[in-house]
Amino acid sequence: MRHALMQLTLLRLREFTREPEALFWGFGFPILLAIGLGVAFRNQPPQILRIAAVTPTLTEALAREPLLEVRELGQQAADDALRTGVVLLVAVPGPEDSVIYRYDDTNPEARTARMIADRAVQVAAGRSDPVRSQDDVARDVGSRYIDFLVPGLVGMGIMGNAIWGLGFSIVDARRRKLMKRIVATPMPRHYYLLSFLMWRMLLLLVEVGVPVGFGVLVFGVPVRGAVLHLTAICVLGSLAFSALGLLIASRARTIEAVSGIMNLVMMPMWILSGVFFSAQRFPDAVQPFIKVLPLTALVDALRANMLRGVGLSDLGAQIVPLVICLVLCFSLALRVFRWR
Amino acid sequence: MSVSSTAAALHVRGLRKSYKDVVAVDGIDLDVHTGECFGLLGPNGAGKTTTIEICEGLTATDEGVVEVLGMRWASQARELRQRLGIQLQETQLSEKITVLETVELFRSFFKQGPAPAQAIALVQLEEKRDARVGALSGGQKQRLALACALIGDPELLFLDEPTTGLDPQARRQLWDLIEQFKRDGRTIVLTTHYMDEAEQLCERVAIMDHGKVIASGTPRELIASIGVEHVVEFSTASPVDLSPLRHVNGIRDVRLADTAVRMQVTELHLALPALIEELGRQRVPLTELRTHSATLEDVFVALTGRHLRDV
Numbered sequence: 310m311r312h313a314l315m316q317l318t319l320l321r322l323r324e325f326t327r328e329p330e331a332l333f334w335g336f337g338f339p340i341l342l343a344i345g346l347g348v349a350f351r352n353q354p355p356q357i358l359r360i361a362a363v364t365p366t367l368t369e370a371l372a373r374e375p376l377l378e379v380r381e382l383g384q385q386a387a388d389d390a391l392r393t394g395v396v397l398l399v400a401v402p403g404p405e406d407s408v409i410y411r412y413d414d415t416n417p418e419a420r421t422a423r424m425i426a427d428r429a430v431q432v433a434a435g436r437s438d439p440v441r442s443q444d445d446v447a448r449d450v451g452s453r454y455i456d457f458l459v460p461g462l463v464g465m466g467i468m469g470n471a472i473w474g475l476g477f478s479i480v481d482a483r484r485r486k487l488m489k490r491i492v493a494t495p496m497p498r499h500y501y502l503l504s505f506l507m508w509r510m511l512l513l514l515v516e517v518g519v520p521v522g523f524g525v526l527v528f529g530v531p532v533r534g535a536v537l538h539l540t541a542i543c544v545l546g547s548l549a550f551s552a553l554g555l556l557i558a559s560r561a562r563t564i565e566a567v568s569g570i571m572n573l574v575m576m577p578m579w580i581l582s583g584v585f586f587s588a589q590r591f592p593d594a595v596q597p598f599i600k601v602l603p604l605t606a607l608v609d610a611l612r613a614n615m616l617r618g619v620g621l622s623d624l625g626a627q628i629v630p631l632v633i634c635l636v637l638c639f640s641l642a643l644r645v646f647r648w649r
Numbered sequence: 650m651s652v653s654s655t656a657a658a659l660h661v662r663g664l665r666k667s668y669k670d671v672v673a674v675d676g677i678d679l680d681v682h683t684g685e686c687f688g689l690l691g692p693n694g695a696g697k698t699t700t701i702e703i704c705e706g707l708t709a710t711d712e713g714v715v716e717v718l719g720m721r722w723a724s725q726a727r728e729l730r731q732r733l734g735i736q737l738q739e740t741q742l743s744e745k746i747t748v749l750e751t752v753e754l755f756r757s758f759f760k761q762g763p764a765p766a767q768a769i770a771l772v773q774l775e776e777k778r779d780a781r782v783g784a785l786s787g788g789q790k791q792r793l794a795l796a797c798a799l800i801g802d803p804e805l806l807f808l809d810e811p812t813t814g815l816d817p818q819a820r821r822q823l824w825d826l827i828e829q830f831k832r833d834g835r836t837i838v839l840t841t842h843y844m845d846e847a848e849q850l851c852e853r854v855a856i857m858d859h860g861k862v863i864a865s866g867t868p869r870e871l872i873a874s875i876g877v878e879h880v881v882e883f884s885t886a887s888p889v890d891l892s893p894l895r896h897v898n899g900i901r902d903v904r905l906a907d908t909a910v911r912m913q914v915t916e917l918h919l920a921l922p923a924l925i926e927e928l929g930r931q932r933v934p935l936t937e938l939r940t941h942s943a944t945l946e947d948v949f950v951a952l953t954g955r956h957l958r959d960v
Contacts, residue, residue, distance in 0.1 A: 312757060482743075490740045493706075493733075
């Protein structure tokens, strides 16, 4: 009952659980985000593309294609509909039985409409394809946006909670001179830092358990890897970001100062690390930089485990950056930490 | 005094500390005997807090020797921490946790000491045991800080401005607690800028100004050292010629401060009739008259020409 490390950890837990805002940002927010994004990006039936044609012949030819919804409009009305985005494409007869498609080639949907419309026109005119083709539609669990999103949110949550949690608590204790007061007792100093790590580990259960459980139960997000491996990834990620948080908070004396540094550190990772969309979309030149960001490593490892069932032994490229972050930040933080 | 009671609880020689270009402590010597209450008295910015924090092992010194309970910080910090009780100036304990939880936390850092409930009873906070720290008054917070300082059953207590910012009743209550600690046989070192606090609590005081000790001894000795026993202050309805008063037997120093006149007096029974007679002769009505025995405040004024609170 009287052990100092336990009492310090209790202090962390009490300060946290008695702060309603902290509870919301820690647990409620990721769930709300998952619900919102899950609804916005839910899988819809194959989309019907809306186009317009200006002659009955063209309209009839295009209407045979089930993926298109064709309206017959006058030239002027068709142009207006195209300009205002009501239709994606307008089919107009050209000279010598040709067809002209008017559309915006930078819009992927319009390009799709162009291909489908042209195929319908060619088939109606008697084209026969030399190779027969058949569709085998795959809408597997694991390839939906929500499946991609949940591991991303879990990773982002681990980063945010660790960095905010440590950053604010440490700087607040320093600002109130509570840290100085505690250092004036016989308490071994490493207990003080360890208590933050213990606190993070305890909260990790809820921090990861809530969004993953929510994703599994509500959206049927898969967890294909070993749960033990998933736990290990989360623990390593949380430790690495706690160390980073410790380093961020090691010198700052005011909440304003530490907030600035925290945002500066986290902002690039929110954008680049592939939480909401694949990091592959960024240019090849920056890929090596993105790969070594700790959040990229954590999110990639979580996705590999949950979606593809990859084991820890095949995640070296993700584990190494996290371990480096942990060791580097922790040893640096210990060296420069301001105890008063 | 017997030999054992004069053993040094705190021994400081040639202490110096500068921050950038500001000299905070400029070569001070202190000796605090076991079992006494020793006061560092001085205005804000005199270097009291820097001095006490160096003695507490929280601030490194530039120069000088500090021995606490016969030990040095460099080699015996861990043992020292077990035997000291510390109250810092303006510490805000965590507001979210209760009084009992706070004391339990501090108790867990020490090998020995009273049970948390006992320490809370000692500072008369039983009723607030389960209240959150954020809900306490200033005086209650200060008493909680004292409970945290006492929780390791320390031989030596450092109290930095224990009553600053408190109302008179809360100060009085805190003084009673500190008197109690003295009776328990603990050595106490406290800083204050209240001269009445130092006179009330301390067996010996050192008066600090600009990083130096400008006088030290028992309050009685210090007051006696300025050779003045009483101070008379008066105001009049119209201007008065002060020069005849300067030659009265028993009046040492006459000064006009704002609208009031302040006289240092060695023999009150000679000075007062002479004052009344002189005012009657000049036909100047007296509007206010106060006398008090000389205090440490007067010692500070005599030594520096300034009041403690002026700074």
